[in-house]
Amino acid sequence: MLKFYYHPLSPLSRRVWIALLEKDIPLTSIIINLQDREQFKPDFLTLNPFHHVTVIVDDGLRVLESLAILDYLESKYLNKPLLPNDSSKLAKVRMAQMVANNELSSLVIPLISETEDSPQLGKAKRKIKRIFKFLTELLEDNDYFGGDKISLGDIVAGNTVILTDKLGFELSQFAKINQWCDRLMQRPAWQQTQPNDEQIAVFKQTVQKLIESQSKAQVVRQVKS
Numbered sequence: 001m002l003k004f005y006y007h008p009l010s011p012l013s014r015r016v017w018i019a020l021l022e023k024d025i026p027l028t029s030i031i032i033n034l035q036d037r038e039q040f041k042p043d044f045l046t047l048n049p050f051h052h053v054t055v056i057v058d059d060g061l062r063v064l065e066s067l068a069i070l071d072y073l074e075s076k077y078l079n080k081p082l083l084p085n086d087s088s089k090l091a092k093v094r095m096a097q098m099v100a101n102n103e104l105s106s107l108v109i110p111l112i113s114e115t116e117d118s119p120q121l122g123k124a125k126r127k128i129k130r131i132f133k134f135l136t137e138l139l140e141d142n143d144y145f146g147g148d149k150i151s152l153g154d155i156v157a158g159n160t161v162i163l164t165d166k167l168g169f170e171l172s173q174f175a176k177i178n179q180w181c182d183r184l185m186q187r188p189a190w191q192q193t194q195p196n197d198e199q200i201a202v203f204k205q206t207v208q209k210l211i212e213s214q215s216k217a218q219v220v221r222q223v224k225s
């Protein structure tokens with residue numbers, strides 16, 4: 001059975017976790033406790049020399065890097081596809097996925113670490129608004145980025161967008177994105193994986209501690225959502 005090494009508070013683990021559940025892939029899950037620095041234990045370092053979750057091991061194949069894992073799962077497990085065949089739908093799904101990964105994810109850090117009056121927070125919020133406007137246009141009047149079916153674009157973008165909402169970004173200004181998040185949250189895979197308020201508080205404390213002990217640039221790399 002597929003082995004899933006993860007931490008439930010890691011946003012990058014959650015995107016893989018959601019895909020595994022959406023595709024109904026049987027798995028054995030193994031929590032790597034990041035607070036206890038289990039990612040530095042020799043056994044885990046043989047799986048991921050860069051000491052990050054997520055890792056999967058499937059049929060003897062080790063895969064790391066969340067986006068590589070998502071692509072692997074999609075091409076291996078053909079039931080419940082999470083990528084459309086149509087080229088324009090595929091382009092939209094990939095744009096949602098990549099914009100969330102490359103533009104939005106690092107903005108989680110200032111949402112946690114900056115005070116209300118800090119210029120960095122203002123800058124981050126302006127960029128988030130630009131991204132949400134782009135995602136609104138990309139969604140058009142569809143239920144999901146690829147049309148009427150959930151896709152990897154919805155999983156990667158939705159997981160990060162919902163996190164920004166939980167971290168205090170006022171999502172209600174973006175009605176279509178808000179409705180799309182509500183639609184995602186009606187799905188069992190999302191209800192099972194999204195953190196509650198208590199877990200969000202723990203996540204924020206963990207990120208704050210990391211920020212205190214490391215430079216912000218390193219934290220952005222490690223706690224991308």
Ligand SMILES: N[C@@H](CCC(=O)N[C@@H](CS)C(=O)NCC(=O)O)C(=O)O
Nearest residue numbers: 010012051052053054065066222223
């Ligand atoms: N690019 C990697 C990054 C993974 C990553 O940074 N994971 C974080 C949790 S969100 C982690 O394991 N941090 C602990 C560490 O690096 O020591 C991916 O997409 O899987």
